[in-house]
Amino acid sequence: METTCPRCKQTINSQAVTCPFCRTQLKAYGHPGIPLHQAAGRDEYLCDTCTYHADDTCNYPQRPYAKECILYQNLEERNLDLLSQNQKPRVNVSINNWIKRNQSLLLIISLFLICFLLVLSRS
Numbered sequence: 001m002e003t004t005c006p007r008c009k010q011t012i013n014s015q016a017v018t019c020p021f022c023r024t025q026l027k028a029y030g031h032p033g034i035p036l037h038q039a040a041g042r043d044e045y046l047c048d049t050c051t052y053h054a055d056d057t058c059n060y061p062q063r064p065y066a067k068e069c070i071l072y073q074n075l076e077e078r079n080l081d082l083l084s085q086n087q088k089p090r091v092n093v094s095i096n097n098w099i100k101r102n103q104s105l106l107l108i109i110s111l112f113l114i115c116f117l118l119v120l121s122r123s
């Protein structure tokens with residue numbers, strides 16, 4: 001039997017545990033290790049805080065009233081992840097900026113080191 005991936009909408013085997021195209025986890029029951037997310041309260045729905053509801057890429061039939069869902073991804077956690085990913089390159093950028101600003105200083109230091117090594121090798 002075939003079905004479509006709720007995330008990337010490719011045609012996939014309905015028995016697939018993960019989508020072979022986008023690696024989305026598809027099955028929870030009977031597959032230990034795959035978390036089944038559950039809404040915290042009676043009047044709460046997972047979709048309200050789900051990334052895939054926010055970006056409108058989910059086509060699960062239970063949306064927007066999912067009480068439990070394996071695909072659920074918390075919007076705030078995702079944003080935090082993205083934030084921390086964005087912060088890493090910034091460190092590199094600031095190092096690069098520092099190097100650019102202090103190029104002449106670095107040049108002098110490296111010249112000094114070369115001289116020092118030359119003197120050492122002659123003695």
Ligand code: SF4
Nearest residue numbers: 046047050053058069
């Ligand atoms: S919680 Fe599940 S059903 Fe609801 S939007 Fe997210 S992925 Fe879709």
Ligand SMILES: [Zn+2]
Nearest residue numbers: 005008019022
């Ligand atoms: Zn997919």
